[in-house]
Amino acid sequence: MKNPSFRGPLVYAFSGSGIEGSGDHANGHMDWILIKRVSETKQYIFVWHVQNWFYLIPKKQLSDAETSAVKAVLRAYVPGKVKLRQLP
Secondary structure (H helix, E strand, O other), X not given: OOOHHHXXXXXXXXXXXXXXXXXXXXXXXXXXXXXXXXXXXXXXXEEEEOOOOEEEEEHHHOOHHHHHHHHHHHHHHOOOOEOOOOOO
């Protein structure tokens, strides 16, 4: 991957004001109101910003309980813009 922002560990923190993302090469904050949509593949959860960039959350790094918690927070703070799978 050429973009250094995606190298190394990334940490996400969810709060009432939005999502904080931090890593070795990048830091950022996304207010809930700036989220365009949330989508999911088998491997990732994508949280899309209105300017078409996104936070990428790799599900293999989360337990089932953590994945459920992240999805619950996203559904609560971004209603109507979330398309996520249900856990079996």
